[in-house]
Amino acid sequence: MPELRFDGRVAVVTGAGAGLGREYALLFGARGAKVVVNDLGGSSTGEGSSKRAADVVVDEIVAKGGIACADYNSVVEGEKIIETAIKNFGRVDILVNNAGILRDKSVANISNEDWDLVHNVHLKGSFKTSQAAWPIFKKQKYGRIILTSSNSGVYGNFGQANYSAAKLGLVGLSNTLAIEGAKYNIHCNVIVPTAASRLTQGILPEFLFNELKPKLIAPVVVYLCHESNTDNGAIIESAAGFAAKLEIVRGRGTVLRKSIEQETITPEEVQEGWSKVTDMAHAKRIDAMTRASTSLMTVLEDLRENSKENFTAEDIFSFGSKDLILYALGIGASVKNPKDMRFLYENHPDFGAIPSYFVLPGLLLSMTSSLVGSAVTHTKVDFTNILHGEQYIEIVSDIPLAATLVTKGKVLDVMDKKSGAVVVTQANSYDESGSLIVINQSQTFVVGAGNFNGKKTPGPGVIQAIPAPSRNPDSTIRYKTSEDQAAIYRLSGDLNPLHIDPNVALMAGFKVPILHGLCTLGFSVRAVLEKYADNNPALFKAVKVRFTKPVIPGQTLQIDMWRDGNRIFFKTSVVETKQDVITGAYVDLKDVIESGKSSKL
Numbered sequence: 001m002p003e004l005r006f007d008g009r010v011a012v013v014t015g016a017g018a019g020l021g022r023e024y025a026l027l028f029g030a031r032g033a034k035v036v037v038n039d040l041g042g043s044s045t046g047e048g049s050s051k052r053a054a055d056v057v058v059d060e061i062v063a064k065g066g067i068a069c070a071d072y073n074s075v076v077e078g079e080k081i082i083e084t085a086i087k088n089f090g091r092v093d094i095l096v097n098n099a100g101i102l103r104d105k106s107v108a109n110i111s112n113e114d115w116d117l118v119h120n121v122h123l124k125g126s127f128k129t130s131q132a133a134w135p136i137f138k139k140q141k142y143g144r145i146i147l148t149s150s151n152s153g154v155y156g157n158f159g160q161a162n163y164s165a166a167k168l169g170l171v172g173l174s175n176t177l178a179i180e181g182a183k184y185n186i187h188c189n190v191i192v193p194t195a196a197s198r199l200t201q202g203i204l205p206e207f208l209f210n211e212l213k214p215k216l217i218a219p220v221v222v223y224l225c226h227e228s229n230t231d232n233g234a235i236i237e238s239a240a241g242f243a244a245k246l247e248i249v250r251g252r253g254t255v256l257r258k259s260i261e262q263e264t265i266t267p268e269e270v271q272e273g274w275s276k277v278t279d280m281a282h283a284k285r286i287d288a289m290t291r292a293s294t295s296l297m298t299v300l301e302d303l304r305e306n307s308k309e310n311f312t313a314e315d316i317f318s319f320g321s322k323d324l325i326l327y328a329l330g331i332g333a334s335v336k337n338p339k340d341m342r343f344l345y346e347n348h349p350d351f352g353a354i355p356s357y358f359v360l361p362g363l364l365l366s367m368t369s370s371l372v373g374s375a376v377t378h379t380k381v382d383f384t385n386i387l388h389g390e391q392y393i394e395i396v397s398d399i400p401l402a403a404t405l406v407t408k409g410k411v412l413d414v415m416d417k418k419s420g421a422v423v424v425t426q427a428n429s430y431d432e433s434g435s436l437i438v439i440n441q442s443q444t445f446v447v448g449a450g451n452f453n454g455k456k457t458p459g460p461g462v463i464q465a466i467p468a469p470s471r472n473p474d475s476t477i478r479y480k481t482s483e484d485q486a487a488i489y490r491l492s493g494d495l496n497p498l499h500i501d502p503n504v505a506l507m508a509g510f511k512v513p514i515l516h517g518l519c520t521l522g523f524s525v526r527a528v529l530e531k532y533a534d535n536n537p538a539l540f541k542a543v544k545v546r547f548t549k550p551v552i553p554g555q556t557l558q559i560d561m562w563r564d565g566n567r568i569f570f571k572t573s574v575v576e577t578k579q580d581v582i583t584g585a586y587v588d589l590k591d592v593i594e595s596g597k598s599s600k601l
């Protein structure tokens with residue numbers, strides 16, 4: 001690595017007579033910068049002044065062959081410090097605002113003077129020096145500013161209300177300087193150092209104090225000031241040879257209004273949504289005010305859409321290549337079949353998702369929300385009395401390899417089927433730009449919940465299963481499932497114990513845990529892709545199935561297929577029992593590429 005040099009640059013370091021400031025000044029000097037060593041020479045509480053502190057550091061720099069001059073002004077008169085730089089060296093390129101004092105007292109005991117003095121030195125001082133350097137930086141289209149914050153500001157610290165407020169104020173100052181300076185190549189960054197200094201002596205435990213050498217922070221600050229560093233508006237925490245970027249993040253939040261028409265909200269509605277307001281699971285940095293307003297616009301658009309579509313539930317679903325591979329393994333894809341490699345190896349040139357993967361956002365929304373339970377109020381609904389009845393998946397836009405999808409759901413229909421109640425739920429999943437990626441429509445069969453005088457036939461919008469043609473199938477593929485099939489498949493998200501826990505299976509009326517209906521669906525979609533789409537997932541449009549009978553892990557699935565244009569009807573049965581397990585099913589393809597093979601074991 002070539003040495004990072006500052007030849008020709010002039011660096012101003014405030015409070016450089018000791019501690020961190022001294023280390024910054026020494027390192028800048030050693031790397032070729034001409035250094036203005038500013039120090040008022042006062043006490044740690046801001047009393048008195050002396051030229052000695054700055055002079056000693058200047059002597060040190062000069063003794064090592066560097067160039068430096070002293071400045072004894074208070075940062076509150078920042079323009080005088082910048083004048084010193086111009087008078088001695090004719091320019092200024094780097095300004096490290098480091099000077100600081102403490103007036104620690106608990107909040108009740110802070111006097112106006114304690115408050116004002118701390119704010120004046122830290123906040124106003126940094127503002128004054130930066131403002132004085134600004135026109136010079138702007139004219140030369142180059143400037144690097146460092147503001148010094150503190151963990152006390154970021155996290156708070158007992159007895160330091162005045163200091164904490166000033167220190168976090170510097171983050172606000174930096175945020176705006178970074179924006180105003182960007183087009184002139186003026187960068188402003190914040191350092192949050194924890195160093196052994198006269199300000200921290202007595203506050204930190206001794207063993208920690210001894211490790212917090214200012215020397216270990218100086219290279220971080222010096223690098224931040226180098227022309228090769230492109231960060232602007234960053235907050236960097238550093239101590240003991242450790243450095244990390246800090247960010248202020250915002251949770252996903254929630255909309256507390258039910259519809260765009262609702263003009264007020266009640267405290268009770270706030271209480272109801274509070275867990276979502278405070279949920280930080282999907283927190284993100286908003287890096288500009290304009291982004292914050294754009295996200296509000298999205299909220300309003302969503303509200304309008306929710307009002308139009310009557311969505312009542314929402315969920316977030318994130319996935320990446322590892323999830324796509326795990327799913328492919330869960331529905332039987334294998335390295336034994338070279339054509340499956342595109343689903344199993346992220347470096348394969350055609351790596352992608354088996355499209356039925358995108359049932360998961362809709363399924364998980366239905367399983368984790370109260371959608372189904374709220375639709376069937378005449379009986380309890382739990383894992384021991386629900387079965388997956390039917391499923392429709394439609395891929396609307398190109399499917400990504402990794403994304404965070406927002407899924408919005410609603411109950412579309414409830415039917416009385418005598419032996420059970422059928423709840424139809426619809427879930428639309430959108431990517432981060434708001435594009436609709438996938439539509440899922442699920443039918444949940446609530447066993448034993450029929451005969452409630454409900455309607456028998458499906459309402460508008462319910463997508464129906466269609467019986468397969470009565471002729472012999474055009475092609476057939478067989479896949480053997482593994483005894484561990486459900487154990488692998490569940491890792492993709494459907495953790496329903498019915499598929500793994502023998503006791504839950506018994507309670508639901510099964511001798512052994514049964515396979516997920518969607519796992520059987522996945523095997524069936526694989527068969528259609530293999531036979532009619534050259535295993536190319538991009539040709540897939542939609543699938544519809546009815547789950548007619550359960551499958552036991554380890555059984556062999558036989559997928560019989562009939563081609564009708566771009567629609568491939570199919571029926572899935574269990575070879576060992578000859579029972580149909582999926583009926584009324586079809587896959588719609590964008591195009592058909594028929595393979596020569598007709599059966600596979």
Ligand SMILES: CCCCCCC[C@@H](O)CC(=O)SCCNC(=O)CCNC(=O)[C@H](O)C(C)(C)COP(=O)(O)OP(=O)(O)OC[C@H]1O[C@@H](n2cnc3c(N)ncnc32)[C@H](O)[C@@H]1OP(=O)(O)O
Nearest residue numbers: 363366387388389417419442445496516517547548549550
């Ligand atoms: C988002 C969704 C969340 C859902 C959570 C799911 C979580 C998953 O972890 C759960 C699973 O994966 S369960 C495993 C997969 N599913 C199954 O194994 C169910 C298999 N099907 C059955 O056992 C029966 O069809 C059975 C029991 C469903 C019905 O059988 P019977 O009671 O004998 O009913 P039958 O006499 O055949 O028909 C009565 C009326 O019901 C309609 N119907 C039948 N099967 C249906 C089904 N699968 N889906 C929807 N409706 C169905 C019939 O059409 C009939 O109605 P009608 O009289 O109007 O014709």
